[in-house]
Amino acid sequence: MSHPIALTIAGSDSGGGAGIQADLKTxxxxxxxxxxxxxxxTAQNTRTVAAVEMVSPAMVAAQIDAVLGDLDVRAIKIGMVGGADVITTVAERLRAALSANPIPVVLDPVMVAKSGDALLDDGAVAALRDELLPLATVLTPNLPEAARLLNRAPAEPGDMIRQGLDLCALGPDxxxxxxxxxxxSVCTDHLVGPERLTLSARRxxxxxxxxxxxxxxxxxAAGLAAGLTVAQATTRAHDWLQGAIAAADDLSVGLGHGPVHHFHKIWGQK
Known part of the structure; x- marks a missing residue:
């Protein structure tokens, strides 16, 4: 029995809670x-990011070529991509690969930290907007990231759908x-595009x-790799994440802001 394969293109979190490590756990x-x-x-833990070192564009390209040249990848997730040079490299490699073999792409535009600090400079944001958004099947911005992509203030609840539609106009499906x-008290996400969904959960x-x-x-991305539609994959992902957040306190990882419990359905249940 073969299992679907997904590829993540992102940064490494040495604390294991986000980035490549979170993607692979998911x-x-x-x-x-x-x-x-x-x-x-990155050198980070639950309390701080102590250091960041970017991988060269050539090495990023070599990794993409190695994976896509051998593995039957069914979906791609893109997270932290760093500077404009790496963004351009990722876009060039994916355009070439997707032209021969269309693969759904989920783009998480990691631009603004939870602290509110910008993680990408203006040139990198412009490259992400111009190069990667048109390749995205699904774009998953938080409110500050959507605002920066659109050069606007963060959306109020009544304006979230409008901003989502305006982002669709930049290329994502x-x-x-x-x-x-x-x-x-209720967290409400909106999926806009050919299908629309409103997904709500208690904060x-x-x-x-x-x-x-x-x-x-x-x-x-995991849902898309397994053959689900965007609406089905998003609904399943939303429900799974709510469970991972609910079980997060059971992990007791680190002294700061710990990770969600990716394996809450598999181990560690009370």
């Missing part, structure tokens, strides 16, 4: 084999507007939410 938790292309190496930065109060964006986008 793929595995959802029954998908994970391959990876590392764009950056679908946009999932995530409400994780909102303040209401859970826990400090252990590190890697939620990485994990959600990877869960969507």
């Amino acid at each position: 793929f595995s938790a959802l029954g998908v084999y994970g391959a990876s292309v590392i764009t950056a190496i 679908y946009v999932l507007m995530k409400d994780g930065h909102g303040a209401d 859970q109060h826990t400090r252990n939410t590190h890697g939620t964006g990485c994990s959600l986008s990877s869960a969507i």
